[in-house]
Amino acid sequence: MHSTSGDVPTALYTASQVRKLDALAIAQTEGGGYALMRRAGRAAFRHLQRTFPEATSIAVFCGGGNNGGDGYVIAELAKQSGKTVRLIAVSDPEKLGGEAEEAWRQAKAAGVAVERVDDVDIDTVLEGAEIVVDALLGTGLSGEVREDYARVIHCINQAGKPVLAVDIPSGLSADSGVLLGATIKATLTSTFIGIKRGLLTGAASNVVGELWFDDLGVAPEVFCQVESPVSRVGFSDSKRLLPARDQAAHKGHFGYVLVVGGDVGFGGAVLMAAEAACRAGAGLVGCATVGPHISAGLVRVPEVMFKAVDHRQMLEKMLSSATVVALGPGLGQGPWGRMCFQTVTHFCRDKNISMVLDADGLNLLAEDPVALPSNTVITPHPGEAARLLGTTVPEVLEDRFASAEALARRYQATVVLKGAGTLIAALNGERALTSVMAEHGNPGMAAGGMGDVLTGMTAALMAQGMNGFDAARLAVSWHAHSADLAAARAGMISLVATDVIAGLGTAWLQSADLSSVDHRFEAELAKE
Incomplete structure (x- = not known):
């Protein structure tokens, strides 16, 4: 622009x-x-x-x-x-x-x-x-x-x-x-x-x-x-929302993110969410998953505390230490995923622990619309949004602004309605505030795992003390800016979610030069 x-x-x-x-x-x-x-x-x-x-x-x-x-x-x-x-x-x-x-x-x-x-x-x-x-x-x-x-x-x-x-x-x-x-x-x-x-x-x-x-x-x-209650959000402005770190800070000052998910066959999603939470600045990151994923997780991200969870009591013990819980990446809708969903939502609501819900966490919420903690972020794509609202994808897309606001009101949560020009909506009293992330992002992000990375990032920023609305705005813009830089390096067609994770540090340090990024994409499109 x-x-x-x-x-x-x-x-x-x-x-x-x-x-x-x-x-x-x-x-x-x-x-x-x-x-x-x-x-x-x-x-x-x-x-x-x-x-x-x-x-x-x-x-x-x-x-x-x-x-x-x-x-x-x-x-x-x-x-x-x-x-x-x-x-x-x-x-x-x-x-x-x-x-x-x-x-x-x-x-x-x-x-x-x-x-x-x-x-x-x-x-x-x-x-x-x-x-x-x-x-x-x-x-x-x-x-x-x-x-x-x-x-x-x-x-x-x-x-x-x-x-x-x-x-x-x-x-x-x-x-x-x-x-x-x-x-x-x-x-x-x-x-x-x-x-x-x-x-x-x-x-x-x-x-x-x-x-x-x-x-x-x-x-x-x-x-x-x-x-107007609707505003445009970009990475350079969003960066200012995160307070500078005190020189004498330690890991306890930046929260403990617990990522819950990764049923059998879906381990990649929970690993990417956990790694993204580390890269986005959480002081500590834990992961509650199933046994077969523990070895792969420790090899991939040794900074994360992985633990196999078989029943409610084990999960509740892990939840008791969490600052923020990210629920949904690779969760599945089988018995294990449903146990995790019920345990996490009830425990976090009773203890008022902040949450980020994505993927099958949202699909299970659509089936069982339980009350959520006060500082919760939900991150649906249009299909998940349609299920949460009991409507159709075309109806969601017909007015994305109205859909995001309806989700915020129904679930009393900050909403990240994903897609081109992602919307972030939240209630301020009875008034809905909406931000549009339009300065960054590219079609290469239409790939599996991108949402899992965003979930981990959002949870990490909340763990560092940001409210759900501000954390979502920063996470969405940072995520997209990193994807833009990765696409400029290697091309959109080859972009994968782990490229975004790997580039988060570089993206944080680089200011966003929108005109040069736009021209790089035009060159890439011409090549592809």
């Missing part, structure tokens, strides 16, 4: 909240809404020029709202700069009103020829353009993309030309990151005033491309008037 006006803000907004920001900004802007529209058009054109400085011809596709108005401004500026411009109106410009109508008239006055979509061959227009500007549909889209717009979007995507999306790729939900039918696949998205939360989660990563932001010079006090 890049910013053209200082630091990218952390606050994320819904479409309705952005409309409120727009209205407040217009009221404070000399020249009103049209002046603000021209700022948006200039910002987008500036982003286009910086990204594609050699381009001499562009095709601009304009819709019927203010998003289309931005497109008319861009076409005017491109014409004035000496570029060859084809402007295609998908909505009848004669029916435009307000600022969009003024932008249309100004573009015509500047010599831009406005062509109706029904009067041109779209494929021919696209063949003659080096760059395409998508100014079709903005943040107001809520239902399925209409057929006339879908046809244009399909042609643009098929042309394979670089695309600048104005404010948001047409077809993408600004609120949820869901694709509302046909959706522009942008190379670059130039967004304004407030960052729309749908740009950073769900399917957005497939269509947004490189994201640029410009606040259009809106006064800071405007943003204070529209509060």
